Amino acid sequence: MAEDGSRALADRPRSRIQTRNRRRILDAALDVFSQHGFRGATLDQIAAQAGMSKPNVLYYFDSKDAIHVTLLNALMAEWLAPLDALDASADPLSALMDYVHRKLEMSFEMPRESRLFAGEILQGAPRMAPHLDSALAPLFVEKCALIRGWSAAGLIAPVDPEHLIYSIWAVTQHYADFEAQVAALTPEPDGARARATAHVDTLFRRLLAPAGDAAQTGAPD
Template sequence: MADDSTSGKQLSRIQRRNRQLIMEAALEVFSQNGFRGATLDQVAAESGLSKPNILYYFNGKEEIYVTLLNQLIDSWLAPLEAMDPAGDPLTEITGYIRRKMEMTRQFPRESRLFANEIIQGAPRMKPHLETGVKPLFDAKVALIERWMADGKLAPSDPRHLIISIWATTQHYADFDTQVQVLMPDIDAPAADACTFLLAMFTKTLTPA
């Protein structure tokens, strides 16, 4: 996840490795404890590097956290951006659901990191929500509205549709502990959930 520079200087192989160790450790610590509950000492312990070593690469906890968020937002928007206006509407939306569920399985810590930031009022991500997420959200809402107006999808509110997809798919990462308690007999609840969600949204969106 880490980039290859700090203070505008090219990093050596060891420096890149150390920076990657810090970012990976920070993801683990922040996803579990949130920004307020996380400390540099925890990041140091998780990474196996000293606190002074971490401060060589970053100015402090907030810079590490913001770097993680900046990297996260691009990957988080990619599945929505991939929705093709020229494709079959139902196929495009169910494909989006599949991509979101795959991200839930592969990147649960990133999902929890994003959720923690939003729950806190998005103090460090709000500019990204306004300049990155909102324009893309509005564009996809307009696309789905056009599909519905053309009779290719059953009518509904596209805004709530997208938000419902976010809520139902990310739940399996953000509330994994609850899912494991409620469904202990299921080996892969996210996989079963994907089948259920695809059926549910397909039924909702298929024109009469």
């Protein structure tokens, strides 16, 4: 992705007001982009959501594209952190279940960010492609090799590492990307997160537990 496209010079410290206004714009833009996508979002919508004038928004950011890129840049490191945390020295099943749980937590706690990411990918990743190639791809290859080694050693059940990770993403991010559908279809919404956590835990624990391991029928910790 391109560098942060704001007008402020990188070597000039921002005042507290400037920092606050940038955060206000970015938070408003996250709402707008997550609801309308990049193409459907406008600077007028972002300005209105932020409670600022359009010229004021353009004082801090050159364009809608610059705001979008800034959000994606900030999101990428946080989005990759749970996968990066998979460690060869950890207990394999525990490490993978921690990853599953963290991804699910992020979907419930950061639904706007998930939809921003999903929208960019659905468009073909025009602004994110360099990050996918330079950051995600080598990390993905590294962690797939780790999971493949765990599986070959019998520490987890036989599993296709690439498709395991795809499945974790698909299941956990569904709760953010299809939040409105989940809310409409789930009875007793107050307990929806706990039920989702229990279900997803059981699903992946049974898939990953080595043959004969009692954990494959266990409940969440």
